[in-house]
Amino acid sequence: MFEYTFQWRQAFRALPQMLDGALVTMQIAVLSMVIGVTIAVLLAVARNAHSPWLRWPATAWVEVARNTPALFQIYMAHFGLGSFGIYLSPYVALLAGITFNNAGYLCETFRGALRAIPATQVRAGRSLGMGQVMAFRLIVVPQMFRIAFLPTTNQMVWAILMTSLGVTVGMSTDLTGVTQDLNARTFRTFELFALAGALYYCIAKAVMFAARLAAWRLFRY
Amino acid sequence: MIEIENVHKSFGALEVLKGINLTVDKGEVVSVIGGSGSGKSTLLTCINGLEPINSGRILVDGIEVHAKTTDLNKLRRKIGIVFQQFNAFPHLTVLENVTLAPRKVKGLSRQEAEEIAVKHLTHVGLAEKLNVYPGRLSGGQQQRMAIARALAMSPDYMLFDEVTSALDPQLVGEVLDTLKMLADEGMTMICVTHEMSFARDVSNRVAFFHKGVMAEIGPPEQIFGNAQHEETRKFLSSVR
Amino acid sequence: MFDTALSFNDLLFLLKGAGVTLSVTAFAVVGGTALGLLFGVLRSHVSPWVMLPLTFVLDVFRSVPLLIQLILANAFQAIAGLQFSPFVTSCIVLALYTSAYCTEIVRGAIEAVPPVTRRAARSLGLTWGQDMTQIVFPMALRVGLPSWIGLTLGVMKDSALVLWLGIIELLRASQILVTRLQEPMFILLIAGAIYFALSFPIARLGGRLEKRWQEND
Numbered sequence: 001m002f003e004y005t006f007q008w009r010q011a012f013r014a015l016p017q018m019l020d021g022a023l024v025t026m027q028i029a030v031l032s033m034v035i036g037v038t039i040a041v042l043l044a045v046a047r048n049a050h051s052p053w054l055r056w057p058a059t060a061w062v063e064v065a066r067n068t069p070a071l072f073q074i075y076m077a078h079f080g081l082g083s084f085g086i087y088l089s090p091y092v093a094l095l096a097g098i099t100f101n102n103a104g105y106l107c108e109t110f111r112g113a114l115r116a117i118p119a120t121q122v123r124a125g126r127s128l129g130m131g132q133v134m135a136f137r138l139i140v141v142p143q144m145f146r147i148a149f150l151p152t153t154n155q156m157v158w159a160i161l162m163t164s165l166g167v168t169v170g171m172s173t174d175l176t177g178v179t180q181d182l183n184a185r186t187f188r189t190f191e192l193f194a195l196a197g198a199l200y201y202c203i204a205k206a207v208m209f210a211a212r213l214a215a216w217r218l219f220r221y
Numbered sequence: 222m223i224e225i226e227n228v229h230k231s232f233g234a235l236e237v238l239k240g241i242n243l244t245v246d247k248g249e250v251v252s253v254i255g256g257s258g259s260g261k262s263t264l265l266t267c268i269n270g271l272e273p274i275n276s277g278r279i280l281v282d283g284i285e286v287h288a289k290t291t292d293l294n295k296l297r298r299k300i301g302i303v304f305q306q307f308n309a310f311p312h313l314t315v316l317e318n319v320t321l322a323p324r325k326v327k328g329l330s331r332q333e334a335e336e337i338a339v340k341h342l343t344h345v346g347l348a349e350k351l352n353v354y355p356g357r358l359s360g361g362q363q364q365r366m367a368i369a370r371a372l373a374m375s376p377d378y379m380l381f382d383e384v385t386s387a388l389d390p391q392l393v394g395e396v397l398d399t400l401k402m403l404a405d406e407g408m409t410m411i412c413v414t415h416e417m418s419f420a421r422d423v424s425n426r427v428a429f430f431h432k433g434v435m436a437e438i439g440p441p442e443q444i445f446g447n448a449q450h451e452e453t454r455k456f457l458s459s460v461r
Numbered sequence: 462m463f464d465t466a467l468s469f470n471d472l473l474f475l476l477k478g479a480g481v482t483l484s485v486t487a488f489a490v491v492g493g494t495a496l497g498l499l500f501g502v503l504r505s506h507v508s509p510w511v512m513l514p515l516t517f518v519l520d521v522f523r524s525v526p527l528l529i530q531l532i533l534a535n536a537f538q539a540i541a542g543l544q545f546s547p548f549v550t551s552c553i554v555l556a557l558y559t560s561a562y563c564t565e566i567v568r569g570a571i572e573a574v575p576p577v578t579r580r581a582a583r584s585l586g587l588t589w590g591q592d593m594t595q596i597v598f599p600m601a602l603r604v605g606l607p608s609w610i611g612l613t614l615g616v617m618k619d620s621a622l623v624l625w626l627g628i629i630e631l632l633r634a635s636q637i638l639v640t641r642l643q644e645p646m647f648i649l650l651i652a653g654a655i656y657f658a659l660s661f662p663i664a665r666l667g668g669r670l671e672k673r674w675q676e677n678d
Contacts, residue, residue, distance in 0.1 A: 063657075064653070071624075080650075083644065189536040197533060
């Protein structure tokens, strides 16, 4: 047992490359969140719509996103679309898969936040002479933003962790992809991935910390 | 003047208002008393158009509230309402709570709105709490803020819907004092209330609601001293 | 008509993959829940300072991608000469991963029981053990069960990642068929439908349970 000599120096020499990979990871996560939030808002509106033509596709999106593996969703984007002659690069497929997943979960987060605000709040606004839209914008949305803020941050952390799945469709520029590339050349699997894991941990913690700080600044009530 | 003419209102199969007739003149204070489920709170939300009615009509300064052509948002500026639950906007400070509607609905500048807000908040005794969030206030303070918030729209009428019911007993007094002050200043008010001493001391007329019907209305001396209706006497002896 | 080269045997192959997915999930959830219960009870009773190392380790399990955890564990067992099969390694990693989330669920559920209720129970002469089994546990179960169902489904979906260690579970099985038959969309849709069929009814049940229990409170 343990006749293995750990070569940490070799792993640390790869740190600059891995940090470059971490940037790509962050880029995908942020993009997938920005697009995901936008789609989630549209899905939330569609799920509350009267027309079944809007409601059904939105419901299907949300349920598929929540009831199948994220990896399956990425596979669908990368391999599945090939059936239609659409070939997405690993980067785009990964981004598409994570965005699809984010949108499904965030839609439910936003819907839950909306339900958490008592109807009497809108009533109070209306009784002061505000129209429906104004009451929604000035009273509901800011409160919804606060309720959804922490769950949205958690989804961001999820998005970061999900980017690691890109390696399974041949992604080689994000943190996991870079690490896997180095691993294929040096076979220092444990050292390299331990370092990668530590980097993921730091990124996740940094995001959570930044979110807490932002929440503390934004929501003084 | 608020004129309520033969108003009927149902929630599904349940008829909560069965033909209410009531006229409230400028400067008058009318208290509405009665057991729970008598329809008295519903009447208030019908007056400012938050609830539709099934038949009859309600006129505020000659404008029919439930007519299709009526601009309710505009009409509601005339009618302030304060609810049992304080409905403070938790994400805004006390000052912002009060300035929001004057700025966004009436289009006043921030400075104008703040001047008015400070005046009303001082009036209800919250001058020291301007930059506090409602979550830090007691129930009585939140309710007084809600009153100031309604007053900041300079309404001609104020509706109070059991504004002390959700308060701890020791906080009821400060809110009732605020209402009394408003009444003394000549505000036209309809107060749905469980506070009998308030109804007796402050109102010009007291209306007793029973099962969706206004069973009796008259000056406080009549209602509390010499009620004509059997149910009125029963109700009053039960709350004393 | 739609034409496919997918044979009955291929379908069986997919279902066998689904069986692997379910067995990995079962081992992980059973092990993870047992550990989670232990850690959760500890965390809600022992001073947070004493628990700090455990809290940190569990936090790491939740903040590092599962794929990296699997790769690390597999590399580690090779280095340590443990000769674990990929299946065993996967189950251990997933169980620890599950326990990290389960601990939070258990702790949250126990802390949701009002202290007054517990004091009332103790003042009636119940022992700590009786208080835990008769009062705290039944009440905490209502709070924790819906989240636990969510966790179980989450682990089932995340278990797809064990394909990286060469285990032929549902998704890997479908990928093998895709390579052979060149009908990616159709085969992946079947795999997705199987995942959906496993997850959706239970998710619905959990949601309904949560709603019903909230209404009764």
